[in-house]
Amino acid sequence: xxxxxxxxxxxxxxxxxxxxxxxxxxxxxxxxxxxxxxxxxxxxxxxxxxxxxxxxxxxxxxxxxxxxxxxxxxxxxxxxxxxxxxxxxxxxxxxxxxxxxxxxxxxxxxxxxxxxxxxxxxxxxxxxxxxxxxxxxxxxxxxxxxxxxxxxxxxxxxxxxxxxxxxxxxxxxxxxxxxxxxxxxxxxxxxxxxxxxxxxxxxxxxxxxxxxxxxxxxxxxxxxxxxxxxxxxxxxxxxxxxxxxxxxxxxxxxxxxxxxxxxxxxxxxxxxxxxxxxxxxxxxxxxxxxxxxxxxxxxxxxxxxxxxxxxxxxxxxxxxxxxxxxxxxxxxxxxxxxxxxxxxxxxxxxxxxxxxxxxxxxxxxxxxxxxxxxxxxxxxxxxxxxxxxxxx
Amino acid sequence: xxxxxxxxxxxxxxxxxxxxxxxxxxxxxxxxxxxxxxxxxxxxxxxxxxxxxxxxxxxxxxxxxxxxxxxxxxxxxxxxxxxxxxxxxxxxxxxxxxxxxxxxxxxxxxxxxxxxxxxxxxxxxxxxxxxxxxxxxxxxxxxxxxxxxxxxxxxxxxxxxxxxxxxxxxxxxxxxxxxxxxxxxxxxxxxxxxxxxxxxxxxxxxxxxxxxxxxxxxxxxxxxxxxxxxxxxxxxxxxxxxxxxxxxxxxxxxxxxxxxxxxxxxxxxxxxxxxxxxxxxxxxxxxxxxxxxxxxxxxxxxxxxxxxxxxxxxxxxxxxxxxxxxxxxxxxxxxxxxxxxxxxxxxxxxxxxxxxxxxxxxxxxxxxxxxxxxxxxxxxxxxxxxxxxxxx
Numbered sequence: 003x004x005x006x007x008x009x010x011x012x013x014x015x016x017x018x019x020x021x022x023x024x025x026x027x028x029x030x031x032x033x034x035x036x037x038x039x040x041x042x043x044x045x046x047x048x049x050x051x052x053x054x055x056x057x058x059x060x061x062x063x064x065x066x067x068x069x070x071x072x073x074x075x076x077x078x079x080x081x082x083x084x085x086x087x088x089x090x091x092x093x094x095x096x097x098x099x100x101x102x103x104x105x106x107x108x109x110x111x112x113x114x115x116x117x118x119x120x121x122x123x124x125x126x127x128x129x130x131x132x133x134x135x136x137x138x139x140x141x142x143x144x145x146x147x148x149x150x151x152x153x154x155x156x157x158x159x160x161x162x163x164x165x166x167x168x169x170x171x172x173x174x175x176x177x178x179x180x181x182x183x184x185x186x187x188x189x190x191x192x193x194x195x196x197x198x199x200x201x202x203x204x205x206x207x208x209x210x211x212x213x214x215x216x217x218x219x220x221x222x223x224x225x226x227x228x229x230x231x232x233x234x235x236x237x238x239x240x241x242x243x244x245x246x247x248x249x250x251x252x253x254x255x256x257x258x259x260x261x262x263x264x265x266x267x268x269x270x271x272x273x274x275x276x277x278x279x280x281x282x283x284x285x286x287x288x289x290x291x292x293x294x295x296x297x298x299x300x301x302x303x304x305x306x307x308x309x310x311x312x313x314x315x316x317x318x319x320x321x322x323x324x325x326x327x328x329x330x331x332x333x334x335x336x337x338x339x340x341x342x343x344x345x346x347x348x349x350x351x352x353x354x355x356x357x358x359x360x361x362x363x364x365x366x367x368x369x370x371x372x373x374x375x376x377x378x379x380x381x382x383x384x385x386x387x388x389x390x391x392x393x394x
Numbered sequence: 395x396x397x398x399x400x401x402x403x404x405x406x407x408x409x410x411x412x413x414x415x416x417x418x419x420x421x422x423x424x425x426x427x428x429x430x431x432x433x434x435x436x437x438x439x440x441x442x443x444x445x446x447x448x449x450x451x452x453x454x455x456x457x458x459x460x461x462x463x464x465x466x467x468x469x470x471x472x473x474x475x476x477x478x479x480x481x482x483x484x485x486x487x488x489x490x491x492x493x494x495x496x497x498x499x500x501x502x503x504x505x506x507x508x509x510x511x512x513x514x515x516x517x518x519x520x521x522x523x524x525x526x527x528x529x530x531x532x533x534x535x536x537x538x539x540x541x542x543x544x545x546x547x548x549x550x551x552x553x554x555x556x557x558x559x560x561x562x563x564x565x566x567x568x569x570x571x572x573x574x575x576x577x578x579x580x581x582x583x584x585x586x587x588x589x590x591x592x593x594x595x596x597x598x599x600x601x602x603x604x605x606x607x608x609x610x611x612x613x614x615x616x617x618x619x620x621x622x623x624x625x626x627x628x629x630x631x632x633x634x635x636x637x638x639x640x641x642x643x644x645x646x647x648x649x650x651x652x653x654x655x656x657x658x659x660x661x662x663x664x665x666x667x668x669x670x671x672x673x674x675x676x677x678x679x680x681x682x683x684x685x686x687x688x689x690x691x692x693x694x695x696x697x698x699x700x701x702x703x704x705x706x707x708x709x710x711x712x713x714x715x716x717x718x719x720x721x722x723x724x725x726x727x728x729x730x731x732x733x734x735x736x737x738x739x740x741x742x743x744x745x746x747x748x749x750x751x752x753x754x755x756x757x758x759x760x761x762x763x764x765x766x767x768x769x770x771x772x773x774x775x776x777x778x779x780x781x782x783x784x785x786x
Contacts, residue, residue: 205603214610215603327727328720335719338785378778386770390784393730 040164041085041142042077043126046070046098046150047115059207060150061097064217065310065383066348069207070098071105072153072220075309078107080157085139087129088150089122091115106308111139123147144168151207153216159204224279224310225380228253230260231270233286233293241319241358242284245369249282252373263293267300274304280380281314291316291337298344298351307348311383314344314351315376319358327393331355334391341389352379353391368394432556433477433534434469435518438462438490438542439507451599452542453489456609457702457775458740461599462490463497464545464612467701470499472549477531479521480542481514483507498700503531515539536560543599545608551596616671616702617772620645622652623662625678625685633711633750634676637761641674644765655685659692666696672772673706683708683729690736690743699740703775706736706743707768711750719785723747726783733781744771745783760786 046060060070070088077086090098092114102110113129115122126147130139144167146160207216228249232242242260250258261269281301283294294316306312316337320330334353341351354375357368372394379387438452452462462480469478482490484506494502505521507514518539522531536559538552599608620641624634634652642650653661673693675686686708698704708729712722726745733743746767749760764786771779 205601211597211604211607211611215607218606218610219603326724328724331723332718332720335785374778378776382774382776384770384774386766387779387784390782392779392782393727 038144038164038168039140039142040083040144040146041087041130041139042083042146042148043123043130044070044073044077044086044088044148044150045115045119045122045126046088047091047094047119047122048151058094059213061094061101062207062213064153064213065220067105067309068101069153069213069216070150071101071107071309072216073148073150074102074107074110075105076153076155077148078109080160083146083160084142085109085111085130087111087113087126087139089113089115089126106305149206152204153207154219155204220310221381221383225256225383227257227259227276227278228280228282228376228380229270229273229278230258231281231283231293231297232260232262233284234262241286241356242317244365245282245284245317245356245372248366248369248373249376252370253377263296267296270297270300271304274300274306277306279306279310279312281312282376283314283316285316285318290333291340294351295340298340298349301349302344302347310348311385312349313380313383314349315379316351316353317372317376318353318355320355321359322357323359327355331391337391338389345385345388350379350383350385350388352387352389354379354394355391356394430536430556430560431532431534432475432536432538433479433522433531434475434538434540435515435522436462436465436469436478436480436540436542437507437511437514437518438480439483439486439511439514440543450486451605453486453493454599454605456545456605457612459497459701460493461545461605461608462542463493463499463701464608465540465542466494466499466502467497468545468547469540470501472552475538475552476534477501477503477522479503479505479518479531481505481507481518496700498697541598544596545599546595546597546611548595612702613773613775617648617775619649619651619668619670620672620674620768620772621662621665621670622650623673623675623685623689624652624654625676626654633678633748636757637674637676637709637748637764640758640761640765641768644762645769655688659688662689662692663696666692666698669698671698671702671704673704674768675706675708677708677710682725683732686743687732690732690741693741694736694739702740703777704741705772705775706741707771708743708745709764709768710745710747712747713751714749715751719747723783729783730781737777737780742771742775742777742780744779744781746786747783748786 048060049058060073061068063069064072074086074088077083086109088098088110090112095112095114098112101107102112111129113125116125127145130142130145144164146163148155148160205212207213230242230246230249246258246260259273261273263270281297283297285291285293294314298314301307301312301314318334320327334355337351337353344351354372356372357364359365359368375392375394379392440452441450452465453460455461456464466478466480469475478501480490480502482504487504487506490504493499494504503521505517508517519537522534522537536556538555540547540552597604599605622634622638622641638650638652651665653665655662673689675689677683677685686706689706693699693704693706710726712719726747729743729745736743746764748764749756751757751760767784767786771784
């Protein structure tokens with residue numbers, strides 16, 4: 003848990019949070035002229051010695067992206083945090099800059115770390131103090147000090163911190179339960195500080211096993227929504243709808259929705275905007291990729307895959323009894339080249355052939371197996387399998 | 395970390411450990427007639443409320459097997475622990491019995507849990523006290539109390555505990571740093587107790603995220619060895635050896651060995667006995683599965699897959715330019731039925747076709763991609779992909 007530091011400028015009243023854009027006034031409302039400017043400092047100068055890996059833990063990759071980028075993304079979601087200051091060592095300054103650029107983080111300032119964690123936090127606070135001539139940051143009223151290696155927290159956790167920062171002056175009582183940071187804030191920044199209890203989610207990535215856990219948690223989170231893009235040629239009660247039913251049964255913790263693309267694709271774009279990272283695309287009556295190609299085009303145009311790999315499973319229904327399966331696979335084999343192409347945009351494309359048998363029992367078994375394969379592809383998000391043509 | 399309890403029978407001298415069979419005398423040597431009988435008590439009556447899942451955490455599945463079975467397996471590796479007493483609630487007694495039977499655990503006694511963790515440990519100790527007429531257990535000199543939800547520890551951790559049990563009487567100093575268990579041991583069992591520091595490996599599965607971490611750690615551990623079974627028809631410098639080189643480059647933390655099966659298969663059996671859980675089986679000159687079938691036969695006869703799923707990747711080299719790939723795939727498609735068959739024995743079979751191109755650059759690219767796919771199949775051990783025919 004991280005302490006909040008209350009700045010020298012005393013705040014007035016804290017109102018319930020309003021949702022709005024980054025940098026919007028905190029708690030501003032018609033009846034309250036008061037606003038609370040909140041900033042965050044992320045000390046990220048650690049060298050990760052407990053991790054047992056060469057890379058400092060904040061730069062270790064989780065789902066292909068440095069851990070600190072996941073933490074920044076979580077902070078960016080909180081619209082009332084105005085500025086974020088990341089404190090890194092000189093040697094990691096360029097790495098950090100390229101992370102900010104590649105993953106399109108906004109409103110981040112970089113400050114060089116000190117010799118100790120304390121000095122680093124102090125440098126971060128100084129940058130926010132606004133008493134340096136070159137400083138473009140406005141002076142906040144509350145500063146949240148947040149570990150770069152704690153990517154999991156709820157807005158409520160931070161809200162508690164900010165509330166405590168408003169309510170508490172500097173008391174000896176609080177300090178008895180405090181951490182090193184609290185003492186630092188008190189001693190050097192002429193600031194008030196208090197320790198606030200966090201939720202169990204607010205854990206810190208410390209050991210290598212925590213990286214495994216972080217990756218699994220993130221994979222689970224982004225696999226909570228699956229969108230089935232139906233084939234326009236498809237009639238009700240056809241294969242796509244059958245698969246939807248089976249998927250809903252197999253994945254009962256996942257929100258499975260289906261959509262028939264409208265002429266301008268705006269309904270698909272809406273789903274992309276809602277950050278759905280898993281798509282199952284039906285190509286029912288043909289062996290070509292028309293439907294999948296359209297979807298991939300829209301995904302490539304969007305920014306969706308900047309933060310997480312997007313999985314697209316291109317599903318093809320074929321009756322295995324109408325001639326050898328291998329012949330039908332021939333025309334689908336070029337999914338391999340296609341997959342290599344979209345991989346550049348962090349989209350993982352796989353093909354899946356489902357036996358559209360006339361035998362009801364065989365069809366159900368094939369649908370069920372298809373659902374299991376889809377679930378695995380979405381859950382694992384493993385790029386080693388891109389371009390493969392799987393058979394259910 | 396778990397305390398050790400020293401029984402009422404004072405032990406004499408502790409000598410360096412000798413490796414040997416379960417139940418062998420601890421530290422017995424020609425020059426020392428003394429022996430130290432060690433037993434372990436596993437309190438496993440918890441209900442897992444912090445886990446946020448319905449199943450008590452000791453019964454949550456990690457790689458398909460209940461967590462407590464992983465802990466028992468780790469304790470069984472320590473040859474000088476004579477008896478293991480698992481304390482479970484009445485309602486979980488049958489579940490526990492079936493776990494012991496299914497995963498072939500030996501030397502385990504079951505005792506019913508009490509209303510609290512303390513009472514449960516007490517019941518476990520009572521069973522070992524040997525003062526009950528019906529008790530078949532011999533009275534140990536040292537008892538290790540080990541959480542059922544700590545599957546990761548080294549023999550050294552336990553050795554430290556046993557050493558401390560020998561060296562320390564009951565001191566007030568130790569108790570100041572002690573846990574609830576220490577006090578229990580002291581108060582009710584007329585036994586001596588001490589707190590011993592454990593390694594960071596000795597962590598406890600508490601939250602759901604810990605289950606993710608445990609699964610990843612175990613997957614990593616059992617994927618540290620890969621055995622390439624070469625095709626007997628193959629000449630030196632052929633495809634199998636090329637793939638071996640590429641695999642060694644791609645997986646530089648993994649021990650990759652290759653073996654040409656001898657006539658009676660004894661060299662493969664030796665590798666199975668050494669607990670290698672990942673096999674890559676070459677079928678170079680033909681499109682049949684002769685080599686893979688032999689290996690599967692040996693794996694089915696062994697007990698290897700009782701504890702972990704064994705991955706077998708059946709590799710087939712084909713020149714993609716000599717006719718359409720789909721025709722060649724036809725004969726390989728029956729891998730699907732075969733895979734369903736061996737899945738019953740917890741063996742995950744996948745097929746992999748590698749382009750044995752005459753073009754050196756294409757061949758290398760295909761080998762590299764093949765190595766990436768093999769690495770993913772071995773690392774993930776995902777049964778959803780069994781029977782699939784992947785293409786590199």
